[in-house]
Amino acid sequence: MKLPKLITGDMQAGRVVPPTGVIARLTGFTAGAxxxxxxxxxxxxxxxxxxxxxxxxxxxxxxxxxISAPPGQMETQTRAVLKILSETPGVASANALTKEAEKKLLTPWFGPxxxxxxxxxxxxxxxxxxxxGFDAEGLRQRLSAEAPGAVLDDHARWRRPLVRAAERLRLLGLISIALLTGAxxxxxxxxxxxxxxxxxxxxxxLRLIGARDSYIARAFVRRFTLRALGGAVAGTGLGMLAIAVMPAAAPEGGFLTGLGFAGIGWLWPLLIPPLAAxxxxxxxxFAAFRTLRGLS
Amino acid sequence: MIEFQNVAYNYGGGELLSEMTLTLAPGSFHFLTGPSGAGKTTFLKLCYGELLATAGRVNVFEADVKTLSRDEVARMRRRIGVVHQDCQFLDHLPLAENVALPLTVSGRAVTDTDVEDLLNWVGLKSLAGHRPPELSGGERQRAALARAIIMGPDVILADEPTGNVDWDMSQRLLQLLIELNRMGKTILIATHDLNLIRNAKAQVAARVLRIRNRRLHLAGSDL
Structure with missing residues (x-):
């Protein structure tokens, strides 16, 4: 039983089964949801x-x-820190920000x-x-000994669990799709x-007048496949619309404003209706052939 | 066509049919009679593979029914027209589509003319668009006969085809079956209507089989 033939042909196979009313509508609704x-x-x-x-x-x-130090020590401590960094394994480069660069960083908060x-x-x-990477603890100890005003902010370290959390969230999303498929x-x-x-x-x-199992199964398969496809098209359309009208993602926006599709990512939901079908x-x-095998 | 070799059938609660040996030759006309519950319907079901013998062997078109796959059973049934006691139509389809159903499920072309001719032959042309629940008992029996023969089967099995119709209608159905036999079809009619049998024997060389005490006997002048 080829899928295209199922969709396009043999309308008569579908006609031999009376309309299933509520069951068919529920199938469409379930697939849509x-x-x-x-x-x-x-x-x-x-x-x-x-x-x-x-x-x-x-x-x-x-x-x-x-580096927070009295104005007279700032330059000395900066040189000391740069020297330490040049000797620290795992450090590729180290650059002291110029006053202009620092001003640029602070402008969004304090104005021009x-x-x-x-x-x-x-x-x-x-x-x-x-x-x-470098040994952050070792570097901290050396900084506190040779440049007491220097504080290492290895912000990458606190981001690591966040990245792990985001990866888990991605996995949970995929598991959810698998569970929805199974359900x-x-x-x-x-x-x-x-x-x-x-x-x-x-x-x-139908069996008594000579219908083969595949013919009878096709009548049911066609009906449920088309119902599920129709429901899934509607559900996917509504879902994409709901995502589209969410606030746009912005760099300063949090995670929620980033919940959506970007670029080619909008094509991914289009796979849902065929998957449902x-x-x-x-x-x-599976259900039809299992039932038919139990009949003479 | 159909051959029973020492066939028995056990429902689980005891043996219903036992030691049945019979051959339905091509073009033959048989009646199967016996009291209600004797196993006439079971015998017919063994003929078209709805039930399988618990002992012995049933050959249909030279093939042991037990060895056939489900698809082979379906193909075998296309060569056997069955008129069921309760007719068994698809009530949501009009009569013409019900009659054409064997052609539809076997993937053969259905022409309106063929169906119309057949309905005309059984006197139901004017009811082609009606649904089965709108038909009388006699009309349903004739429609069932039309559906049974639309594939041009080699064998026609009829289970109490006159059970729910009056005398005139039973004679009309009998005439249709006799006409089919004259066309070369093998006919087996299960009935307890002895008048029907007597009437038929006056017109066609029919053998009468009787199920008694679970076994098959050839009935004679006692009818």
């Missing part, structure tokens, strides 16, 4: 993936050393007219790590079994 939820699970998974990737990229980037020279702004040193299959199997039981007499008549096809076919 599951597809709607699957869109959100997919959006969650993709957003989590993007978040994990972004944080992971930041993790690989850098650490910062902040910041009198940087009059404020006790700490000196920042941007540290780029090698792939293996859809289970519900369609139950609905198909109910339809088969309700039409036991029809099936018997395939699940319905397999579930109904």
């Amino acid at each position: 599951m597809a709607f939820l699957a869109v959100f699970a997919l959006a969650l998974s993709l957003a989590s993936g993007r978040l994990a990737d972004r944080w992971a990229a930041a993790l690989a980037d850098s650490a910062t050393i902040r 007219g910041l009198p940087l020279g009059e404020l006790p702004i700490p000196q920042l040193i941007d540290v780029q790590e090698t792939g293996k 859809t299959a289970a519900m369609i199997t139950l609905a198909a079994n109910a339809a088969l039981a309700a039409n036991a007499q029809v099936i018997r008549v 395939i699940v319905a096809f397999a579930a109904t076919r």
Whole structure:
């Protein structure tokens, strides 16, 4: 039983089974609801993936050393820190930020007219790590001994659990889709079994006049597959619409504003209706042949 | 066509049919009679594979029914037209589609003319668009006969085809079956209507089989 033939041909096979009314409508509704939820699970998974990737990229980037010292010692301590960093394994490069660069960083908070020279702004040193990274604890001890005003902020370390959390969230999204798929299959199997039981007499008549199992199964499979496909198209459409009208993701936005699809990611939900149809096809076919095998 | 070799059938609660040996030759006309519950319907079901013998062997078209796959059983049933006691239609389809159903399920082309001709032959042309529940008992029996023969089967099995119809209608159905036999079809009618049998024997060389004490006997002048 080929899927295209199932969709396009043999309308007569579908006609031999009387309309199943409520069962068919419930199948469509179930598939629609599951597809709607699957869109959100997919959006969650993709957003989590993007978040994990972004944080992971930041993790690989850098650490910062902040030097707070009296004006007379600032330059000495900065040189000392740069020397320590040049000798520390795992440090690829270290650059003290210029006053201009620091001013640029602070502008969003204090505005453009910041009198940087009059404020006790700490000196920042941007540290780029090698792939293996450095021994943060060892570096801290050395800094406290040789440059007491220097504080190592290895922000990458606190991001690591966040990245792990985002990756778990992505996995949970995928697991949710798998569970929704399984639940859809289970519900369609139950609905198909109910339809088969309700039409036991029809099936018997068809067998007695020489219908093959594949013909009888096709009548049910076609109906449930098309119902599931229709429901899933509607559910997916509504789900995508709901995602589209969510507030747009912005760099300063939190995780929730980033829940959505980006670029080619909008194509992923379009896989949900065919997936629902395939699940319905397999579930109904399984149920139909199992029932038919029990008949003479 | 159909051959029983020492066949027995056990329902689980005891043996219903026992030591049955019979051959239905091509073009033959048989009646199967016996009291209610004797096993006439079971005998017919063994003929078209709805039930399988618990002992012995049933050959249909030279194949042991027990060895046939489900698809082979379906193909075998396309060569056997069965008129069931309760007719068994699909109530949601009009009469014409019900009659054409064997053609539909076997993937053969259905022409309106063929179905119309057949309905005309059984006197139901004007009811082609009606649904089965709208038909009388006699009309349903004739429609069942039309459905049974639309595939041009080699064998026609009828289970109490006149059970729910009046005398005139039973004679009309009998005439249709005799006409089919004259066309070369093998006919087996299960009935307890002895008048029907007597009437038929006056017109066609029919053998009468009787199930008594679980066994098959050839009935004679006692009818």
